[in-house]
Amino acid sequence: MLVIGLLAFVAQQINPTNPFASWVNPDANRLTGPALRDLIISGLNLGVMYGLIALGYSMVYGVLGFINFAHGEVFMVAVMSSWITSEKLFEAGLWEDFFIPSLLLTVMIAIVVSTTTAVVMERIAYRPLRGSPRLIPLITSIGVSFFLQNVAIGLFGPGAKRYPQLPEWLTARRTLLWIPGVEVEGTKILVLVVAGVSMAMLWYYVERTKTGKAMRAVAEDKEIAALMGIDVDKTIVRTFAIGGAMAGVAGILWGLLFRSVVATTGFLPGIKAFTAAVVGGVGNLGGSMAGGVSLGTAESLGPLLLLEPMGVKGPTQLKDAVAFVLLIAVLLFKPSGLFGERLSAEDRT
Amino acid sequence: MNPPASDVVPLLELRGINTHYGPVHILKDIELAIYPGELVCLLGGNASGKSTTLKTLLGMVKPTTGQVVLDGEDVTAKPTSYRVQRGVTMVPENRRLFKRLSVKENLELGAYLRNDRDGIARDLERIYEMFPRVSERLSQRAGTLSGGEQQMVAMGRALMAQPRVLLMDEPSMGLAPALVQTNFELIQQIHESGVAIFMVEQNANMALSIADRGWVLQTGRVVLDDTAAALMSNPELRASYLGG
Numbered sequence: 111m112l113v114i115g116l117l118a119f120v121a122q123q124i125n126p127t128n129p130f131a132s133w134v135n136p137d138a139n140r141l142t143g144p145a146l147r148d149l150i151i152s153g154l155n156l157g158v159m160y161g162l163i164a165l166g167y168s169m170v171y172g173v174l175g176f177i178n179f180a181h182g183e184v185f186m187v188a189v190m191s192s193w194i195t196s197e198k199l200f201e202a203g204l205w206e207d208f209f210i211p212s213l214l215l216t217v218m219i220a221i222v223v224s225t226t227t228a229v230v231m232e233r234i235a236y237r238p239l240r241g242s243p244r245l246i247p248l249i250t251s252i253g254v255s256f257f258l259q260n261v262a263i264g265l266f267g268p269g270a271k272r273y274p275q276l277p278e279w280l281t282a283r284r285t286l287l288w289i290p291g292v293e294v295e296g297t298k299i300l301v302l303v304v305a306g307v308s309m310a311m312l313w314y315y316v317e318r319t320k321t322g323k324a325m326r327a328v329a330e331d332k333e334i335a336a337l338m339g340i341d342v343d344k345t346i347v348r349t350f351a352i353g354g355a356m357a358g359v360a361g362i363l364w365g366l367l368f369r370s371v372v373a374t375t376g377f378l379p380g381i382k383a384f385t386a387a388v389v390g391g392v393g394n395l396g397g398s399m400a401g402g403v404s405l406g407t408a409e410s411l412g413p414l415l416l417l418e419p420m421g422v423k424g425p426t427q428l429k430d431a432v433a434f435v436l437l438i439a440v441l442l443f444k445p446s447g448l449f450g451e452r453l454s455a456e457d458r459t
Numbered sequence: 460m461n462p463p464a465s466d467v468v469p470l471l472e473l474r475g476i477n478t479h480y481g482p483v484h485i486l487k488d489i490e491l492a493i494y495p496g497e498l499v500c501l502l503g504g505n506a507s508g509k510s511t512t513l514k515t516l517l518g519m520v521k522p523t524t525g526q527v528v529l530d531g532e533d534v535t536a537k538p539t540s541y542r543v544q545r546g547v548t549m550v551p552e553n554r555r556l557f558k559r560l561s562v563k564e565n566l567e568l569g570a571y572l573r574n575d576r577d578g579i580a581r582d583l584e585r586i587y588e589m590f591p592r593v594s595e596r597l598s599q600r601a602g603t604l605s606g607g608e609q610q611m612v613a614m615g616r617a618l619m620a621q622p623r624v625l626l627m628d629e630p631s632m633g634l635a636p637a638l639v640q641t642n643f644e645l646i647q648q649i650h651e652s653g654v655a656i657f658m659v660e661q662n663a664n665m666a667l668s669i670a671d672r673g674w675v676l677q678t679g680r681v682v683l684d685d686t687a688a689a690l691m692s693n694p695e696l697r698a699s700y701l702g703g
Contacts, residue, residue, distance in 0.1 A: 320567075326559070327560065327568055333519070337548075337551065339544060
């Protein structure tokens with residue numbers, strides 16, 4: 111099926127009157143070059159945000175061995191708090207006049223709030239359950255997720271909130287310097303750059319610093335890590351905090367890009383990020399990011415590239431289905447994820 | 460008790476230790492003392508409480524009653540990291556390296572609580588000299604090493620903490636017979652550099668041949684406490700551990 115779809119698409123691109131192009135679906139829209147490029151960019155944008163959220167799933171899984179389903183809500187809390195901050199700044203007239211300082215303040219508040227949420231969540235909901243079977247914190251995390259969603263509804267109501275307008279110079283389409291002729295919205299460039307920088311910082315922290323080394327040691331063997339003098343509880347808190355901060359970065363980027371938030375904003379991106387983590391291999395940080403990017407692009411390109419030439423009606427509404435088909439395919443053919451699980455079961459106690 | 464000299468303060472001491480896991484009474488009135496620079500061993504069969512004794516010394520298990528005394532200071536309520544910082548380190552059973560970290564990272568984690576960069580670099584050099592084979596494999600993942608090499612890394616990792624007393628849990632467990640001898644030679648080498656060694660072993664013959672003193676633990680109680688030579692010739696012990 112994939113092959114037929116791809117072939118049909120390629121045939122269309124080469125020659126629209128090509129009989130093969132209209133063989134399956136005579137009404138298929140011809141995707142133009144710029145449209146394809148925009149789809150790729152949106153896919154990458156979605157992908158890096160999924161990747162940033164997926165890091166939180168992966169890190170907590172690496173250290174504690176359970177999937178924290180409330181992590182999507184940490185992301186939602188970040189989108190919400192950056193909405194509140196930007197809205198207040200807008201009302202005060204600062205958002206438009208002093209955009210950059212306001213944006214930085216919003217970013218800081220979003221990150222602080224999401225980090226705090228993650229840390230408090232660990233302290234209240236998960237630490238008392240340390241040492242119990244892994245299913246128990248997993249179920250608890252689903253409860254925490256509902257709790258946070260409903261708190262958000264209780265505080266801000268169920269309706270969608272709009273972010274204030276972004277300045278013209280940011281949203282304008284710009285030429286990417288290194289690829290002449292390619293124009294992309296400024297916001298989308300910002301998303302890619304910020305996500306890239308956050309990833310690089312995280313990589314440096316985990317792989318090159320002493321505390322990062324301690325974190326990997328705790329992920330592998332808590333008892334021996336404690337024997338080295340590492341404070342295991344503190345390291346676990348730190349893991350949640352970093353996951354929360356990454357979700358915070360993703361949250362503010364999401365807000366800038368889609369400029370809207372509801373109490374359930376965290377649900378679908380949360381599940382998608384979880385999918386990204388599984389696709390890349392849970393517990394593997396690079397894999398999570400790669401999983402996010404492949405999921406984002408698959409979801410963005412799949413419908414128009416594969417489904418439409420195959421004659422599927424309303425293909426763009428099936429983007430979530432594309433994402434989850436990818437999840438099922440990975441689970442069927444390579445259950446440990448594309449990049450393998452960094453921590454195998456026999457190494458944990 | 461046969462302390463080497465009556466006026467020396469023990470480095471590490473257990474006083475009247477009783478430990479329970481739930482309703483099960485594991486350790487019963489354990490009294491033992493390790494003096495600076497000694498090589499002592501704790502013998503005992505399965506489920507006699509050897510590992511619990513080690514964990515109690517390190518604070519990984521809290522006793523129900525009794526005291527753990529380090530340099531004359533009661534450290535019963537202090538965390539493991541406090542004791543590690545003051546010179547108590549363990550080479551765990553089955554080595555337990557961080558298999559997915561590199562050999563170098565494993566060694567560096569041994570010095571986690573130290574902040575003296577120069578001292579750490581010097582000790583790394585010392586360990587490379589002691590185990591040349593380890594220094595050839597620094598960037599390799601520790602899990603890819605052979606059992607003997609892993610044992611060297613485990614000892615190196617423990618030495619990086621600058622221990623004054625090294626606790627060894629079943630050092631010859633899981634090693635090829637040919638390596639057991641080398642391993643005991645390494646232990647002696649570390650001992651000669653001035654580190655006190657407290658060794659828990661099933662291989663009683665081998666352990667007693669290098670130790671100064673020893674204890675025999677049976678169902679959580681110290682049943683024998685004597686010099687290594689005396690233990691070697693003890694008929695009871697010979698019957699149960701040394702094979703006639």
